[in-house]
Amino acid sequence: MKTYHVAIVGATGAVGTELLRLLEVREFPVASLRLLASERSAGRTLPFRGQSLVVERLDANAFENVDIAFFSAGASRSRDFAPLAVRSGALVIDNSSAFRMDPAVPLVVPEINPEDICLHKGIIANPNCSTIILLMALAPLRKLAPIRRVVVSTYQAASGAGAQAMAELIEQTGDVLREKPIVPRVFPYPIAFNLFCHNTKIDETGYNEEERKMIFESRKILHDPHLKVTATCVRVPVVRAHSESVNVEFAPGTRPSLEEARKALEAFPGVALVDNREANHFPMPIEASGRDEVLVGRLRYDLSNENAIDLFVSGDQILKGAALNALQIAEWWIKEGSQHA
Amino acid sequence: MKTYHVAIVGATGAVGTELLRLLEVREFPVASLRLLASERSAGRTLPFRGQSLVVERLDANAFENVDIAFFSAGASRSRDFAPLAVRSGALVIDNSSAFRMDPAVPLVVPEINPEDICLHKGIIANPNCSTIILLMALAPLRKLAPIRRVVVSTYQAASGAGAQAMAELIEQTGDVLREKPIVPRVFPYPIAFNLFCHNTKIDETGYNEEERKMIFESRKILHDPHLKVTATCVRVPVVRAHSESVNVEFAPGTRPSLEEARKALEAFPGVALVDNREANHFPMPIEASGRDEVLVGRLRYDLSNENAIDLFVSGDQILKGAALNALQIAEWWIKEGSQHA
Structure with a gap:
């Protein structure tokens, strides 16, 4: 079997460490692994297949002989170094927002638009x-009926803001319980027993950056430039799974039955249906945490709109929301895509 | 000045104790105060105006000479005892769901439909x-333009499930931080660092009871039987303020400007506008907690619907969500309504 020389940029972060673990447990065909991070983290060691790998400082020469480079160190690091990695011959799978809306860069969820992977020119963006x-x-x-409009409100975990944000949630909550004064460091506002508008810039439309990503990335991934989405992104005191309350409006007269919708969700790879009305058991972040599948449930006909369905979703932000999806892109590429290259 | 003989049913609960405090700080004209609760809480003492009042057991004779009885002890207690209180000549202000949808019972938010107070036949329901x-x-x-449809997702505090639920959130969170095993008692699922569908019965439509209340009570209070509402009610690990992500759709072509909307919200008694895009400062439960005003902000034009506006709300669940609103009903009645009696 062919094996690959792999690099992880941002190896010590929340997503990087999860990637490292997944490369091992999913038996990715790794020939060699290079862990890259900032000066600050260089010299640390991380375990991989029973060995200790030393984290190296990211620099322009770091990508020599690398076949696949996973980037998860922020948009500016990706903008600076991904083109260098591509020039060295690596396939870059970038978890940052740097290239997502670049028309030349595929933006991929492998269960949804894997064929876009083949269009890459060196960089594939992870949404x-x-x-x-x-x-x-x-x-x-969407396989059952055309979706016209989506109204989504999120309940987003601390993990989306990185490992330090997760630590802040835990430590700050302990301080609040001990009645110690708290000073937010990672988040702009207290996160313990609180929630607030997603901590990204608000533009002149009033939407924050996370909401704009949901609107515009959805259109690109689904190849549906007319899809209408409004999103309200909210940070909540949850550790590592995002939840979303979703109102889905179908084209007039095409709303699928709940039975059809449940069947389609159950049959879809990467989705687990959690929809038990009797037990009031629906997707919850503690049950989504650590799971590869995105949990979907609370399906019901919208009483306010005969074309709409309401539902609720929880998914592990670090797994399917980041590291797992990135790795699935690489898996698809080495299995299917490289034959088209 | 006329003074009133007042009773609080459920005096030891989260709402009851807040009512007691508000009667004092708002200088309600109390001639005498009777604190009523279940057998279990009888004999406890609670402070009022520098005195210690003994909690009495609720029974059929408890309402003799009572002018105003606040009920906050659950729907079945209200169903059993509110009619007895009315027969004794008391005005009942009921915080339970027992009578809210009874066509003979006004359902009142004093800033919105105070005139309905005058239609009471002994019971006024608190929404x-x-x-x-x-x-x-x-x-x-709604004063600016007709509202056609509302899509709301809630972020509801533990307080809505009572004082024991608030205690469970605090204690369970401490246990999780200490890595002690937890066993949910009040809520059906862990609430620490988690969130879940509101813990009320799901009916055959798939909506939970809280969501049905939002749909049907809104129509009654606004006297708008055609108002379309879909709601997703979610319990989050927050102590005592509810937040809501709201998409408001106006009649075609009537959407007000954000400037008009902000002005109308600022001018409305009981609302505080919190809408600072530069600072990413919007309504948050920790800032709503302990405040009489409901915080409203994050106003923006919905990019997915030219007739809609998105906004975000946080309000203290025990204050405006319960005790304060109930007391405001009584205040309005003694100031304005009793002249119509």
Whole structure:
């Protein structure tokens, strides 16, 4: 079997460490693995297949002989170094927002638009986490009927803001319980027992950056430039799974039955239906955490619109929202895509 | 000045104790105060105006000489005892769901439909907390243009399930941080670092009871039987303020400007506008907690619908969501309504 020289940029972050773990447990055909990070983290060691790998400093020469480079170190690091990696001959799978809306860069959820992988020119973008989790619920429904408009409100975990944000949630919550004064460091506002508008810039339309990602990345991934989406992205005191309350409006007269919708969701790879009305058991972040599948449920006909269905979704932000999706892109590429290259 | 003999049923609960505090700080004209609760709480003492009042057991004779009885002890207690209180000559202000949808019982938010107070036949119902908080944001906008449809997703605090639920959130969170095993008691699922569908019965439509309250109580309070509402009610690990992500659709061609909407919200009694895009500062439960006003902000034109506006609301569930609204009903009645009696 062919094996690959792999690099992880941002190896010590929340997504990087999860990628490292997934490369091992999913038995990715790794010939060699290079862990790259900032100066600050260089020299640390991380375990991989029973060995200790030393984290190296990211620099322009780091991608020599690398076949596949996973980037998860922020947009500016990707903008600076991904083109260098491509020039060295690596396939870049970029978890940042740097290239997602670049028309020359495929933006891929492998269960939804894997064929776009073949169009890459060296970089494949991994979508925003909330967008991936939303689309995993929408894609199966979209096979049943055309979706016209989506109204989504999110309940987003601390993990989306990185490992330090997760630590802040835990530590700050302990401080609040001990009645110690708190000073937010990672988030702009207290996250313990609180929630707030997603901590990204608000533009002149009033939408924050996370909401704009959900609107525009959804259109690109689904190849549906007319899809109407409004999103309200909210950070909640949850550790690592995002949840979303979703109102899906279909083209007039085409709304599928709940039975059809449930069947389509159950049959879709990467989705688990959690929809038990009797037990009031629906998707919850603690049950989505650590799971590969995105949990979808609470399906019901919208009483306010005869063309719409309401549903609720929870998905692990670090897994399907980031590291797992990135790795699935690489898996698809080495299995299917490289034959088209 | 006329003074009143007042009773609180459920005096030891989260809403009851807040009512007691508000009667004092708002200088309600109390001639005498009777604190009523179940057998279990009888004999406890609670402070009022520098005195210690003994909690008495609720029974059929408890309402002798009572002018105004606040009920906040659950729907079955209200069904059993509110008619007895009325027969004794008391005005009942009921915080439970028992009579809210009874056509003979006014359902009142004093800033919105105070005139309905005069139609009472002994009982005035205090609306569901999430409904009050939603309508405080909608009522000012409704003066600008007709509202056709509302899509709302809630972020509801533990307090809505009572004092024991608030204690469970705090204790369970501490246990999770100490890595102690947890066993949910009040809520059906862990609430620490988690969220779930509101813990009320799901009916055959798939909506939970809280969502049905938001749909049907909104129509009654606004006297708008055609108002279309879909709601997704979610419990989050927040102590005592509910938040709501609201998409408001106006009649075609009538959407007000954001400037008009902000002005209308600012001018509305009981609403505080919190809408600072530069600072990403919008309504948050920790800032709504302990405040009489419902915080409204994040106003923006819905990019998916030219007739809609998105906004976000946070309101103290125990104050405007329950005790304060109930007391405001009584205040309005003794100031204005009793002249119509």
